[in-house]
């Protein structure tokens with residue numbers, strides 16, 4: 047149960063002994079609360095030993111509308127389940143009895159960028175309502191793990207905040223907020239921030255049919271207004287730690303990338319930016335101007351068939367992400383593991399292919415790489431860590447996944463990613 051804020055113990059000890067860093071002036075009640083919340087997250091993170099643990103703790107910490115947004119899928123949620131089932135169904139064919147490699151090399155490159163492991167972080171929208179540090183936490187944890195973080199257009203944090211926290215620029219995931227003119231401004235912001243790649247999500251012509259959101263009458267963007275407050279109240283009060291975080295963050299729920307976009311000489315508000323986007327979602331025909339303006343690699347996300355992968359590459363995509371949006375858009379769709387094989391057949395020799403959807407273990411990542419993916423990406427896995435325990439939670443999840451990739455490679459008898467190939471896995475159906 048959340049108690050009234052008490053002075054941070056470290057600050058009190060330092061004050062009592064007269065040594066250590068001194069606090070200049072009174073510590074505000076909000077700072078004290080933030081310090082207590084941070085300590086609690088550190089403690090909760092130590093209870094995460096698997097992604098499933100993070101999921102359980104996240105479900106406990108956030109209110110139902112937030113949980114439903116994070117966990118839910120479209121329609122029957124068959125695609126969500128299929129992603130996980132198809133990843134799990136792949137089994138290994140190890141090479142035993144070889145000299146055991148000590149410390150396999152997990153490092154690789156993605157679009158020329160060195161990363162410490164073949165696992166990247168997928169873009170997740172509205173993370174600031176899961177934890178006040180949202181994408182700042184995700185980006186900092188990904189930088190600490192030395193891997194790529196992809197910042198969603200639907201973030202509550204600016205590119206500058208994310209770059210500052212991580213000490214490096216993220217990949218930027220582009221939705222056409224504000225339509226084509228707004229998208230041009232977002233591409234320019236990403237270019238100026240030094241983002242190494244732009245990820246264009248192509249499967250979101252309209253929001254998917256997320257029936258969980260309909261039942262409670264609450265879906266992001268959550269707004270501070272009387273209707274939302276009345277509907278949220280019973281859920282929020284039952285999750286005091288989450289509520290305290292929101293208070294300490296002063297209810298900062300704005301979608302910052304949708305703000306400040308100018309169309310027809312006028313600045314759009316967030317609602318208008320979203321309406322312009324849904325009226326003009328990205329198409330393959332946009333890849334030409336995006337590439338030209340951005341000047342760096344453009345990645346097509348949401349590819350689920352070999353035909354569309356071909357089209358993406360023909361339109362200049364430097365890489366594709368095989369993805370069904372974690373089962374949150376069109377439902378049912380093929381699970382991403384079989385789709386990965388189809389896409390690799392179509393374009394695997396020409397561009398890097400990444401895959402996301404249902405990856406919950408390091409061993410899952412190794413399966414995808416063995417099949418031919420350059421890297422796998424995790425969506426809900428990192429968001430569970432965030433929702434369970436903020437930045438320490440994300441760090442913990444990424445470390446657990448990394449350790450499992452390492453362990454799996456040792457047990458397979460390979461010392462580098464280059465040694466993984468399709469003969470080392472079996473998929474149902476061949």
Ligand SMILES: Cc1cc2nc3c(=O)[nH]c(=O)nc-3n(C[C@H](O)[C@H](O)[C@H](O)COP(=O)(O)O)c2cc1C
Nearest residue numbers: 116168169170171198247371372402403404425426
């Ligand atoms: C809560 C949530 C929000 C998401 N928001 C975005 C987004 O803003 N942009 C995007 O391209 N994909 C978004 N995705 C899809 C993820 O990038 C990724 O494709 C998906 O989560 C992978 O499946 P997994 O969650 O099973 O790992 C979102 C997914 C979730 C679960």
